[in-house]
Each structure stands twice: as structure tokens, then as C-alpha cells.
Amino acid sequence: MTIQTPIKRKPTAGRLQPFFAIGYLFAAFSLPALSHAADNPGAHEHGHARLQIAVENNSIDLIFTSPAYNLAGFEHEARSDEEKNRLAEISQWLDTTPLVNTEAADCRITGATVELGGQSGKEDHDHHDHGGDHEESTHREYDVSQQLECDDTGARMTLTSALMEKFGNLEELAVEWVSPSGQGSARLARTNRAFTVSK
Numbered sequence: 001m002t003i004q005t006p007i008k009r010k011p012t013a014g015r016l017q018p019f020f021a022i023g024y025l026f027a028a029f030s031l032p033a034l035s036h037a038a039d040n041p042g043a044h045e046h047g048h049a050r051l052q053i054a055v056e057n058n059s060i061d062l063i064f065t066s067p068a069y070n071l072a073g074f075e076h077e078a079r080s081d082e083e084k085n086r087l088a089e090i091s092q093w094l095d096t097t098p099l100v101n102t103e104a105a106d107c108r109i110t111g112a113t114v115e116l117g118g119q120s121g122k123e124d125h126d127h128h129d130h131g132g133d134h135e136e137s138t139h140r141e142y143d144v145s146q147q148l149e150c151d152d153t154g155a156r157m158t159l160t161s162a163l164m165e166k167f168g169n170l171e172e173l174a175v176e177w178v179s180p181s182g183q184g185s186a187r188l189a190r191t192n193r194a195f196t197v198s199k
């Protein structure tokens, strides 16, 4: 169930909608590496998040899914002004910062949506001890989509993500990518933030 409607939706003129495009590209490959890229991609596990990327020419469509805890430090409804400001700042950052970028940082956002919604399948939750933030049983997740245009014209594109630098609670980011020429996956950690995509 979506608790909060998208805060902003920019037009993606002349482009496929990102969910359709990524779904299409992932469906085009029947690859064990993808299905096993994350141990349990649907799970809501604090500290872990998922980034799906579809690359075509110099366009990147991505979907970032993360427990709200990783970004905000809490998952309950924002109560204090401090918490409300924190969520607003996060949404602003997610809406304006490319979640992957080249070494030359030449990717720019052409469209983005940021949603903070409830989480289905709570039984999948991995109950780590994470600071006693569980007086409420509800978990919430960020669902972010971005469309990027990058100047890089090479056949291989080395990308990094600013997410782990920005959000200290995010320990591991499972990346899956597809392009017309192939697919791959990577696990990014604090000490390993780069991955390479072949276009």
C-alpha cells in the first residue's frame, strides 16, 4: 500500500516509462545470474538495498528500492519537525542527485519519482537489532525511479553510486544491470562503490 503519493513526476518525453523499460529488458534475458543476484531481492532487510539499471546508448533508467531506515534512520510516520525535515531533505536529494554516475560525473536527471510507501510481505523481514526502532510493526520503503542521460559514449561504462557516501545506514547495495549487449550484477559496499556496464 502506498502511503504517500509521488512527490514529483517529470515528463519523460520520447522515452519509455522506466518501469516498463526495465521490466522489458529484464524479461528479455532469462539469466540465472540475475535471479540470484540478490539472495532475496524482495526482502526488507535494514542495511541492504537494491538498484536495478537498464542502459541503452547513453540513457539509463534505474529503480532504487530501500528500507526507509537506511536513508532516514526511522520508518515510522515523521512526527517531529526534525523528522519531517529529514524526509523532505531525503526526497529532495533523491529527486535531484543521479543515483549512479560516471567518473566524469556527466549524467543528468531527465525524470525522477520518489515514493515512500508501506512494505508488503513483512514476514520476509530480517529482524536484525537496529536500534529499537520497532515500537511500530510497520516498515516503510523508498521506491525511486530516475531517468538519466550521460555523455559517456564508450562501449563500457564505469559507474559509481553516491548512495553509500550519503547514507551511513546503507551497508550493501545489490546492483543488477541490463543493456542490449548483456547483463550483470554487483554488490557495492563502502569500500567498493564502482561497477562496470557494457552497453
Ligand SMILES: [Zn+2]
Residues within 6 Å of the ligand: 044, 046, 067, 068, 069, 075, 138, 139, 140
Ligand atoms: Zn524496516
